Amino acid sequence: MGVGVYFCTCGGVISQQVDAQSACASIMEIPGVSYVETIEFMCAEEGKDALEQDLRRKKPKQVVIAACSPREHENTFRRVLARGEVNPYCMQMANIREHVAWVTTDPRQALTKAVSVIRGALGRVRRHESLVPESLDVCSDVLVIGAGPAGLKAALGLAKGGRKVTLVEKGPVIGGMPVRMESVFPGMECGSCMVEPLLDDILQGQHAPSITLLTLAEVVDVAGYFGNFLVKIERKPRYVSKGCIGCGECVPVCGVSEKNPFNCGMNQRQAIDFPFAGALPNLPFLNMELCVRSRGEDCKKCQQACPVENAIDFFDRGETLEVKVGAIVLAIGSRLEDCSIFPNLGYGKVEDVFTSFEFERMLAHNGPLGGELGSVTPGGRPLQTIALIHCVGSMDSRYRDYCSETCCQNAFKFNHEIHKLLPEAQVVHLYRELVAPGKGGYPLIRQGMQSPHTHAIRYSNQDDIQVTRAAERLDVRLSGDVVATADMVVLCPATIPSVDHRQLGGMMDVVCDRNGFFAELHNRTDAVQSRIRGIYLAGSCQSPMDLKQSMGQGMAVSGHVLAELVAGGMIEIEPITASVDDQRCSACGTCLPVCPFKAIHRQEDGKAWINRVLCVGCGTCVAACPGGVIKGNHFTNTAIMAEIEGVLA
C-alpha cells in the first residue's frame, strides 16, 4: 500500500473553491498515490471516526491530509492516525484552505494550485520516516537558587505540590530585599512583616519538611539535563548549628566587631552576630576571619555564654553536597549599580550622599538607626531638605539602556516615609522620566506631588548634575545652576545583574541577554523559562521588576514545574529532533555555538552529539552544519526538496 490521500471539503469552504471531484481525479494520477477519499468535515467527531476506520481498513504507508493549516489540526490528525494504527509522523497536511480556497478566487487556478500543494505534500510524505517518541525516567525534585521573594514563592509552591525542594541561599539570611525594607510600595506595608508569613511557611510551616534550606551555600557545578540534573553545592561554615535557639547571648560577650555589611557598614556587628535584627533563620553566624581564634587565640567566650551545648561549633568545615534534581529555578535577584562610577554625583566622596538601599536601611526599624531618622543627618548636620536623584545610570545608553522599573515608585515611597517622620522636610526629586505603572503607582506619585513640600525637577542628562558640599549643606546643580540646596542626597541607582549571573548562567548554559540578565525563552510568552529546558527564571534576575512581579514569577515557575515534571513520571521526548551522523561528522565545531538550547555537546573525539532531551528540533544546526551531517528528523533535506519539486512539477 502506498500513500492514501484524504480530501476534506470543510463543509464546502474548500470544495466551493476547489472542485473536489476534479482534484481527486488529478491526485489519482500522481505516482505513488494508492487512493483518494473525500471527507465532509474531517475534524468533526464523525470525520475523525471515518478517517480512523478507513485507515484501519486500508493500512496506507503514508497519509496526506488535504485540509486546513497544520497549525490548526496537525495534532488532531496525528492523534487520529495513531488511533488508526498508522505512525502519526507518516502524515503531511496540505493546506488547501488557508493557502488556496481562501485566497484564490478563480476556481481553475484554485484547482491547479490545490493539486500542486498536494503533489508537494505527497513528494514529502513519501520520505517521512516512522518516528516514535522516547520517554525517560525523571527525578521530580527541584533546586531553587536564591531565597528572595521569587525563590521562596517558587519553593513553597513546589513543596505544596508535593515536591522535595533544595533551597540554596548564598547569604546567612533569607527573604531577599523586602526583609530589609521598612515599607513596601505602593501600599506602604512593612516589608519584613509582609514576607514574614512566607518565611515562616518555609521554615516551619506544614510543607517545611519538604524544603531543605541551605544558607551560606552556593551551587558550584551543574551537570545533566531536564529531569536529571546533578548539582554540586558548597555550604560554607556558619559555626552555629541548628540547635541554636537564637537567644543572642553570644553576641554581647564577643570582643571583636566590624562594619556590618548587612547595614551597608553604617553600624557595627560582632564577629558572632545576627545579620540584622529579626533576620531569619533566627541564627547568628560567626565571621571566622574576624574571630580572634583565627589568629590563634583560644577564645571561647561565645561558646561559654551559649545556653545550648554544641550550638556553636568552631570546627564546622562546611560541606559539599550533591543533589539530583529534575528542574532548577534561578532566583538570584539583582543588585544596584555602583554609584562611585558617577563622580559628579558625589557618592563616596561627599558626606551625606547615599544610595537608595542605604537610605532604605536608615528608614528600617531593623536597620542601623533602628528606624529613627531624626532631624540630623548621619553626618550630624540639621536635616531639612533631602534631594532624591532618580534614574541614576538607567535609561542612558552609556550605562544601562533600560528603565529600572522600581526606582520612581521607590523614591515616592521615600517621600512618603520622610514626610511621615519629618513633616516639614522639603523633598526634591530630580528625575529623567517618571514611571508609575499599575494600579498603585500613580496614586502614590500623585499623593507625593500634592504636598507643598515636594518639588520635582526634570533633567535630561545625568552628566549635567553636580553634587558638591557648600559649607554645612549640599549644592545640587543642574547645568551649573544650583537647583536645590539639600542636607542629604539619595541616589536611586539602576538595577543591574548580580555578580553571579555570568558564572552561574555559564555553569548551566543559560545565556544572559545583552544587559546581563538571564535571557528568557521568550520575553512575553515564556518569561519564566530559560532557553534551557528544565531551567526556570524567577524574579529580578530576569529583568528589573517589583515584588508583585517577582512573587508572581515564583508562583508561575512552580506551576510550570508541577505541570512539566510529573512526580514518578516520565518525560516524553518529541521525536522531531536533530541527529548527527557520527560516522560522517568531521568535528569542525561549527554547530556547537549555534544551538539556542545548548543541546549540542562535543564528544571526546571532538564530534558533535545532540542531547535529545534538550533539542527542540528548531533546525538551526541543520542549516549551519557545513558537512550536511546533521539531519533534522521529519524535516530532512530530501523531504523538503521533494516537497518543493512536487509543488513546482
Next chain:
Amino acid sequence: METKPKLAMYWAASCGGCEIALVNIHEKIFDVMDSFDFMFCPCLMDTKYHDIEALADGSIAITFFNGALRTDENIHMARLLRQKSQLLIAFGSCAAEGCIPGLGNLSSRQDLMDRIYRDSLTLDDHQGPLPATSTGVVEGNLTLPEFLPVVKTLGQVVAVDYSIPGCPPESHQVWNCVNAVIQGHPLGAKGAILGGGRSTVCAECVRTRTEKKIRTLYRTYEILPDAETCLLEQGLLCMGVVTRDGCGGLCPRVNMPCTGCYGPPEGVLDQGAKMISALGSMLDLEDAGEVNVDDYARRMDVLLEGIPDLAGTLYKYSLAGSILGGKRTP
C-alpha cells in the same frame, strides 16, 4: 588474441591538469596499460574523432571525461562518448561541477568576448575580428565550434555513471578507482562519487579547533596564520568545512586554506550556499539579543568586506553545477 577493454580520456573545457593527475600515478600507469587498451586521449595521442565515431556503441569500457562543456564541440563529444562508452565517468571538478570554466556563467558571451578580444590591455588591435563559427578568408571558410551561452557540467547534458572529484583528482584516488575496476571491485550505486570520502576536509585536517567565531576575515596575503589552529578560526576563509574529504587535507597542511575543489560533501546540494549558511553561524556579531538591526547590518557589511569576490570564493569550483548555476545574463 584477447582484446583488452578500451579506456578513453577526453578533455573538454579544461586545463590539462586531469591528464597530469592520471600520469602522476607513475609506474602504475603500466598496470593500466596491461589491463586496458588506452586508445583515446587527445592530450597524449593522435586518435581522431572519426575513429571514435566509427566504433560500435558501448565499445569503450570506460571513459574519463574531464573538462566542462563550453562549446558545441564539447557537447558533441559528450554525447558521442556517452554513446560509445559503457561507463562514463566525470573526471575532476570541471566535468563534475563546472570548476573554473563554470565561473564564466557570471558573464555574458558578449562580455567575455569583449574582455578578451576588445578590452584586454595586452592587445595591439582592439578592433580585430571576433571568433565566429564561420569566417571567410581567401583560402576558403574557417570554422570554429560555437561558444555556448552557458557552461554546463557533463551531468547536465548526458547521463553520468560516476564522478571523481578534485581539481585535479588526487593521483592516489585516481589509482584507487582504476585499481577497483582492474580488480573487479563493485564501484557503488550509479551516480556515486568515487575517490572521495563521506565527510569533509576537516576530518582529514589535523589543526585544532576551539570555537568557530570569526571576528575578522582575512585574505591569505594579509596574515601569517598560526600552524596549529584551524584556519577558519583564524579568519581565513577555509572551505574545508563544506568540502568533501579525500584529498588528505593537503592545503591546510601547508598553511593554505582549502578552496573547495573536492566539491560539496554528501547531502549538501550547493556548496556556496552551504558556506554562506555556515558563515552565518560563525561570523561574530556579538550577542544577537536585541541589537539594533541597522547596527547589525553595518557590522555584517564590515565583516563581509573581507570577501571581495563572494562568488569566486564560495563557488570557485561548483558554480555551474550549483542550484544557483550562475548569473542571468543577456
